[in-house]
Amino acid sequence: MTATPTRILLVDDHEMVxxxxxxxxxxxxxxxxxxxAAxxxxxxxxxxxxxxxxxxxxxxMPDMDGLEATALITADPALRAAVLILTTFDRDDYLFRALRAGAAGFLLKNSTPEQLIEAVRVVSRGDALLAPELTRRVISRFAETPSSPAAPATPPACLTELTDREREVLGLVARGLSNLEIATRLFVGEATVKxxxxxVLQKLGVRDRIQAVVYSYEHGIIVPGGLET
Structure with a gap:
């Protein structure tokens, strides 16, 4: 039996794009x-x-930008679409607004056709994707503001629910490592890491690994360079 194709909505205000x-x-x-859609x-x-x-x-985009649209789409329980942001991201505030809006993936527009195809397949499987360049920017941004006023004085209670191994995995996820890279680092199978x-996602109450990274930095679970002690 032939698998049902992944259904895609293209959103960009430039017809040529x-x-x-x-x-x-x-x-x-x-x-x-x-x-x-334009x-x-x-x-x-x-x-x-x-x-x-x-x-x-x-x-x-005119009328309503992609970040506001992403927030409305991910907040609608009737919509199950994974949003893949395609942009140059030459402004960091766009990146962080999109992270909080619930986007499942981020890809720069100078990526190759093969990377675009793979990115669509990755997010369609329910996985999250963050280009390495953007992962570094996320970590750099939090490194610049380690004492964010939004961060609580003590880590949230959900941290105590994580096992030592789960905290270790979370720390590696926050550094931008893939499941395969984490498996290699910890000498375990990729399925075990998954x-x-x-x-970890279930215990933190977040949707995907990107949200886990943001949540962890903002709540003091992770600090640049490792886990908060």
Missing amino acids: RAGFRIILGSQPDLEIVAE TGAEALLRARETHPDVICMDVQ SHVSK
Whole structure:
């Protein structure tokens, strides 16, 4: 039986950009473009009409930007789409707003066609994706402000629910390591790491590993360079 293709909504205010993405993604038998939108408001409308699996979302658009649209889409229980942000991200505030808006993945527009295809497949599987360049920027940003006023004086109670191994895995996730890289570092199987990550997400009450990184830094569970003691 042939697997159902991943349904994709393309969102960008430039027709030529959408055309390029359409050609790249539409060339894959397991991917299908079901709709396009030129603004955040239109993206929300098309998402509710077509119920895509993945939304490739630009940031700077007229009417409603991609960050506001992402927040509305991820907050809607009727929508199950994973939002993949595609941008140059030349402003850090865009990156952090998108993180908090619930985007499942981030890819720079100068990435290769192969990286775009793989990114769509990754987020469609329910995994989170953060380009290495952006992971470094996340960590650098928190390193610059280790004493954020939003961070509590003591770590949240959920930290006590994590095992030592789960805390170790969380620390490696926060450094931007993939499951395979963590498995190699800890001398365990990749499936074991995936299980640890799943338990960490559940105990922290977050949706994916990107949200776990943000939550951990903001609540003092992780400090740049390692776990908070």
